[in-house]
Every structure is written in C-alpha cells, then in structure tokens.
Amino acid sequence: MDAWRAFLRAHAKVTRCLEAELLAEQRLSLGAYDVLAELAEAPDHCLRMAELAEAVLLSRSGVTRLVDRLERAGLVVRERVDGDGRGVVARLTSAGASRLGVASRTHLAGVLRHFVELLDEQELHTIGDLSQRVADAQP
Secondary structure (H helix, E strand, C coil): CHHHHHHHHHHHHHHHHHHHHHHHHHCCCHHHHHHHHHHHHCHHHEEEHHHHHHHHCCCHHHHHHHHHHHHHCCCEEEEEECCEEEEEEEEECHHHHHHHHHHHHHHHHHHHHHCHHHCCHHHHHHHHHHHHHHHHCCC
C-alpha cells in the first residue's frame, strides 16, 4: 500500500504542477492539451469521440464538454463519419495544431522539470517498464 499511495501522490502532484503551468502560461488546461495532443498524433488528426474519451481517460460526456469548448475556440471541429449516421469524429484544426505547438513547450519543460530530471536513465527505464506492465494487465 505504501508504493500505491506514493504512486498516487506523485501522479497527483506532478499533474497539478503541469496543469498550473499550462493554465498560467498558455491559458490551456491539461485536459485540453491532452485532447489536442491525441488528435495531433492520430491518423488524419482525427478520432471518434469514444476513442478520444478512452485515449484521454475521460468519460464520454466529459470529452464532449471539453471538445465543445475547444470547438468554440476554433481548435477542433466535429465532423460526421461518412456512411455512419451516428458517428462523429473530432478533428484538429490548423489553429489547434499551432496552439498545441506553443503549449507543448510549456508542457514538455514541465515534464522534464517535475519528472525526468528527478530520475536517472535506469530509473526512467524501470518506471516506464513497470507502468507499461500494469497498464497492459488491465482490461
């Protein structure tokens, strides 16, 4: 339980720091950054809403509300899927890609400062392997 609690505390603290930095410097939440990053890495820069919700670890309603805000800001658009009357994808716009590019400097600097620089190369490799093993064991 000590290891579990330490993991949860570390995740919560690092996440709060990254969120605060993105909000202060970019006026962008960590959740919004994550959505933009997932779309940027996806084929054709788009994902079905359900896939996006799973990728960013939000409920479908949570990702819908977040995409609503990003769409109003012009950072993503929603499009119907051809041949699927109910299917909708979120697509990254060029403005969204530009915003992600600027915000990524803040985010990546924070990841380095609050995580990478605190561990040596072997520790980073170990924590990566262990985290992947836990993730792969889940349904």
